[in-house]
Amino acid sequence: MPANQDQGPGGLHPDHELSEQDILKAMKGLSGYLDITPGDFKEVFDLAYGQALRRLGLSIKARDLMTAPVVSVGAGDSLGQVAQVMAEAGVSGVPVLDDGGRVLGVISEKDFLKRMDPLGSPSLMGVVARCLSQGACLLAPLLEERAAQAMSAPAVTLGPEATLAEISALFSERGINRAPVVDRQGRPLGMVSRGDLLGARAGRRA
Template sequence: MGIKSFQGIRKIVKKEFEAPILVADYMTTKLVTFRPDQSILEVMEKFAKHHISGGPVLDDNGFLVGIISEADCMKQISESRYFNQPILEKNVENFMTKNVETIPDDISIFDAAGIFAQHNRRRLPVMRNGILVGQISRKDIVIAALKLSGHNWK
């Protein structure tokens, strides 16, 4: 004789998981920013103090005009040694990347991962309606993927 189930017919429960997958959900919003007229030495001091490797450069009105990174500072260090000039005399405007690639805050982390894969960038400024609202890094994307790894991605 077969075993009877006293639980009755089981209802199929479909689990819905709505994980945040937008860049806005994982970006850093408290940014260390720089000005075009700041010295490279000040920038390097901020990098060390805040344990960062780069950040956005904003004009007096708060608009994004560039991005400065450790790599940009390395150029200055190398050139100052080569030409026997002090580091203090150069400012951010001379070394920052001016044509900055940005991404909107409402794209998915998967699209952002594709952008990082296409372009050799460590961080991307995040924009909403032409205004800087944050920054996302490759590390932020990896962390987001880890949080979602136990769930089905749609």
């Protein structure tokens, strides 16, 4: 029996896992006698599935997952410019580069929300709620700010050879949703976001 009875290798709820009924149906679909019990088949399947996930976790690298080329902003850009760049590219976070093109930090929607409502939790609805209740324009404090002031720094970056397993662990440890992939000089090669990890898990590889 698998060691963990509550969750399968994919971390799925038991109802969403392969059941013995599924296996029995499949066995009926194949003609001929299979001398394996549904229970044994499930045990083999669970172990093989876990093995495949581990193998994919180690074989898929940041360079396979990342979105490239990178949309980035300069450290001296105003937050207005940053917002425009993000809006045009349709991304929720961009790396902030120094004059030499090296990654200094990352600025995301969450960083904007933090600046707009330094007291509350950085969420869009928090900002909307305060705006509606106080009638204050929360964007005003952002007018004079530069990307370097609002960004999260130092940036959590990835090497192109970081594995899917390492990236997943890093994202949950640091509570981040994206990270720039950088070369040895710290110049950005691409961005990996949580969505990219989901795509890889679902087998949708670019």
